[in-house]
Amino acid sequence: MYYDHILIRYGELSLKGKNRKVFYNKLHENIRYQLVNFPEIKIKATRDRMTILLNGVNPNLLMPILTRVFGIQSMSLAIKVEKDENLIKEAALFALKDAENVKTFKVTTKRADKTFPIDSQAFNQIVGGHLLRETEGITVDVHHPDLEVHIDIRTDATYITSKRIEGSKGLPVGTSGKTLLLLSGGFDSPVAGYLAMRRGVKLEMVHFYSPPYTSEAAKEKVLDLTKELVSYGGDIKVHIVPFTAMQQKIHREIPYGYSMTVMRRMMLKISEEIAKKQNILSLTTGESLGQVASQTMESMHAINAVTNYPVMRPLITMDKSEIMKIAEDIGTYSISIRPFDDCCTVFVPNAPKTKPKKDKVEYFESLLDLNNEWAELMQNITVLTISNDQSHQEEIDQLF
Numbered sequence: 001m002y003y004d005h006i007l008i009r010y011g012e013l014s015l016k017g018k019n020r021k022v023f024y025n026k027l028h029e030n031i032r033y034q035l036v037n038f039p040e041i042k043i044k045a046t047r048d049r050m051t052i053l054l055n056g057v058n059p060n061l062l063m064p065i066l067t068r069v070f071g072i073q074s075m076s077l078a079i080k081v082e083k084d085e086n087l088i089k090e091a092a093l094f095a096l097k098d099a100e101n102v103k104t105f106k107v108t109t110k111r112a113d114k115t116f117p118i119d120s121q122a123f124n125q126i127v128g129g130h131l132l133r134e135t136e137g138i139t140v141d142v143h144h145p146d147l148e149v150h151i152d153i154r155t156d157a158t159y160i161t162s163k164r165i166e167g168s169k170g171l172p173v174g175t176s177g178k179t180l181l182l183l184s185g186g187f188d189s190p191v192a193g194y195l196a197m198r199r200g201v202k203l204e205m206v207h208f209y210s211p212p213y214t215s216e217a218a219k220e221k222v223l224d225l226t227k228e229l230v231s232y233g234g235d236i237k238v239h240i241v242p243f244t245a246m247q248q249k250i251h252r253e254i255p256y257g258y259s260m261t262v263m264r265r266m267m268l269k270i271s272e273e274i275a276k277k278q279n280i281l282s283l284t285t286g287e288s289l290g291q292v293a294s295q296t297m298e299s300m301h302a303i304n305a306v307t308n309y310p311v312m313r314p315l316i317t318m319d320k321s322e323i324m325k326i327a328e329d330i331g332t333y334s335i336s337i338r339p340f341d342d343c344c345t346v347f348v349p350n351a352p353k354t355k356p357k358k359d360k361v362e363y364f365e366s367l368l369d370l371n372n373e374w375a376e377l378m379q380n381i382t383v384l385t386i387s388n389d390q391s392h393q394e395e396i397d398q399l400f
């Protein structure tokens, strides 16, 4: 006997009234996407939970993948048997023996199928007694057991489950619309993207780069970060914007101290333009209040003024240490730490204004004609899609 199913509990998404079906379908689709290399599995969704039939696949291969899928509250490995006392006992014994470091247990029976002749309480005792007889050094503790063996007697069959594995919670990616994430190679923006996805938002990326001041490796880093985020939210389209000419002009013609603010405004404006074309209704950044000169209240006020789009800033109130902790947990830290220059660090003045005045920025900008640079840049945006089942190396080679 062995685990042949994974049970998935929905959590928050089961609260969503009429939209339920949309949520189930999206979750189903997202799980299927991430498990594309396991065509033998079958997924079945019902009102209260989802069941993955393993068909011989080792569940330990699937768990690390599934713990990245948003919209899952928790999961359990399960054995499905007929409604037969001996088979149920055998399965319960397997579940108990398979778990590690268990000194105490408890059996909990749920009898949804009332035609099953033994009531829950009596059945707990029958199975519990069996487990005690068949093991050594393990006792029953009904209050704080190391392991709870669940027996779920349903009309179709009986499911035996034991340990509960926490899911990522949140909402299935794709149920809350789409955002355009301004993705740098730093630590913050990938974390911001992760948090947006956790609330069901699908991502597209925009990345600004400035050849030859920024290297090939810097772009590759951004694509690797995207690839990591694909394992949470499915395919991601990346818009790569050549920013050199515009940056140089800003750097040359805008009074020192204000160039950073103007550059940020342009990044936001270009991002809005891309979002418009893609029917995306919001932008997202990795900004955190007070972290650097561009992230003071005055800077954000002056920069944000170029767009009417909602700009989501999931990290706005977080400390750097909290952001770094999430980056480590989600797998982006080891990529973000690669030491390549970003376009913004190359052109940043030594002393950018921490309290730029919006009126002043607008005045300086009105003296600057960026039309040619704008048109040129828009024509040279490269778009590629990163997905989970192929290496993006080939695409990178073609691109650069």
Ligand code: ATP
Pocket: 181, 182, 183, 184, 185, 186, 187, 188, 189, 190, 206, 207, 208, 209, 284, 285, 286, 287, 291, 292, 294, 342, 343, 344
């Ligand atoms: P990050 O770690 O995400 O780079 P940061 O703390 O270094 O953030 P900044 O460099 O000031 O902060 O950037 C603020 C935000 O602007 C980033 O989180 C990101 O959303 C966006 N951004 C910065 N540089 C780029 C870039 N080259 N391409 C796209 N977006 C960028």
Ligand code: MG
Pocket: 184, 185, 186, 342, 344
């Ligand atoms: Mg940065």
